[in-house]
Amino acid sequence: MTLKASESPSKIGFLDLWRQFIPLSLSDVAMACGDPMMTTALAHLPDTRVNLAALGIAKSLAVFFESPIITILHASNALAPTERSRRALWRFTLLAGGGLSALLLLLTLPFVFATLGGTLLGIPSQLQQTVRIVLTLMILWPFTIAWRRYFQGLLIHAGHSQAVAQASIARLVIVALVLWIGFTFKVEGALLAGTALMAGVVLEALVVTLAAQKLGATRPPRPTDSEPKLPTNLKSVWKFYWPLASSMLVVWGGRAMLVGIIARAQDANIALAAWPAAWGLVLVIANATRMxxxxxxxxxxxxxxxxxxxxxxxxxxxxxxxxxxGSTTPLGLIVVESFVGKDSALVEAIRPVLLLCAFVPLLVAVQNATQGFLVGSGQTLGVNRATWIGTIFLLVVAFLGVQVRVPGAIAAAIAMIIALATEVSCLAFNLRKE
Known part of the structure; x- marks a missing residue:
């Protein structure tokens, strides 16, 4: 692919790109901050390690069911230019979100969860009931996420990125409020985490919906003489969207399977708590680049x-x-301790993971940039192929690390870095080819 300029001189400068990006970045940072906040609350409640491990497992499973509709945001932004493509995507959003929530409901049935959770994922028996409680509270998670991301895409396309950021801040506030109330009344950790997660995402979906209507992002776009050729029915939307959906399904399916690999590490008890806590801190910063x-x-x-x-x-x-x-300074140690409490073993397990993952934000930025070029030109199959290759590397490297007795959280961090680097290389190859 040849790098190209716009057909006419651009009036959009480097600083203008940052002005568009900062509110969107803040929305992702606000979303990512919810995980460390929950880690902090659970770290100061009884059964810290059990609740942190259960939350990490439940969240990875919930996001796996959410994964096919994560890229509704990308599709909504890309398909917003015509009214027919918007309507088709909206129908698809409702069907996909509702179907995934129904599947999550099925997983929470005791006999189904006992089979899949215990046998397939290797979730320790002492964690299974706690994980199932959190998942039961999150049954509507996929549907709510799909709804929210559709309206976020319309707002971004219409140039109202600040409204997206404001909704995410509102989500963070309600999560903090629920956690504070739960901590004050000593609510059981798993119940508190699931309630906070759902309260935050429901409020954010409501705020972006109202903002899109108020700011005119839902109004039909004006017809033009040369409208772009975009999907206009469910069949064509599916053809456009499926490579993106399956990519996210592979990503989050791989990360759910990664939990199963960590559960078989020599230090599984500490690793199952250390990895989600450390990765949550990494994502607070890395997610700032996704937009x-x-x-x-x-x-x-x-x-x-x-x-x-x-x-x-x-x-x-x-x-x-x-x-x-943050991972190499005394202030960084203070930040880690503030999130996970004074559990010295947990802190020592987290710190090397943070150092290993220092360049993850750069990799995530390049990953999303190359994906943006491919999605913007309709080349969604290239994104899908790169995701498959990266996820295979993730699981193989993590498995080999655990087999040679590398600590579970370290093995996961090394695998994640190699997987991201491999995926970026594949995306760049597809971009050059296109």
Missing amino acids: VQQVIIKNRGQVADRQLIAFALSAGMLCSLLLLL
């Missing part, structure tokens, strides 16, 4: 591709620098 994809989808054709790539690299390098400083 470069939406900026690229929105601006490609109006801004030179080289400028978009430079913007993505600048965002990734800044966030990696922040994580590196």
Whole structure:
């Protein structure tokens, strides 16, 4: 692929890209902050390790069921230019979200969960009931996420990224409020975590829906003489969307299977608590770079591709620098201890993971930039192929690490870095080919 400039001189500068990006980035950071907040609350309640491990397992399973509709945001942004494509995607959103919530309900049935959770994933018996409680509270998670991301995409396309950020901040506030109330009244950790997660996502979905209606993002776009050729019915939306949906299914399915691999590590008891806690902290910063994809989808054709790539690299390098400083300075130790309490074994298990993952934000930025170029040009199959290859590397490397008795959380971190680097290489190859 040849890097191209817009057909006419662009009025969108480097700082304009950052102005679009910062509110979107803040929305992802606010979302990611919810996990460390829950870690902090659970760390100061009884049965810390049990509840942290159960929350990590339940969240990975819930996100696995959510994964096929994660890219509704990408599709909504890309398909917003015509009314027919919007309507078709909306019908698809309702069907997909409702179907996935029904499947999650099926998983929470005791006999189904006992079979799949115990046999397939190897969840320790002492955690199974706690995990099932959290999942039961999160049955509507996929449907709510699908609804929310559809309206987020409309807002981004209409240039109202600040409204997306405001909704995410509202979500963070309600999560903090629920956690504070639960902590005050000593609510059981797993019950508190599931309630906080659902309260936050339901409020955010409501806020973005109202914002999209108020700001006019839901109004039919004006017809033009040369409308882009976009999917206009369920069949064509499915053809466009399935490679993206299956990519996320593979990603989060792989991460759910990663939990099963960690559960078989020599230090499984500490690793099952350390990995989700450490990865949650990494994602607080790494997630700040994910929205470069939406900026690229929105601006490609109006801004030179080289400028978009430079913007993505600048965002990734800044966030990696922040994580590196956080993992190597005394202040970083204070931050870790504030999240997980004074459990010295847990802190020592988390710190090397943070250091290993220092360059994950840069990799995530490049990953999302290359995905943005491919999605913006309709090349969703290239995204799918790269995801499969990266996830295979994730599971193989983690399995081999556990087999040679590498600590579980370290094995997961090394596997995640190699998987991201491999996926980025595949995406770049597909981009050059296109």
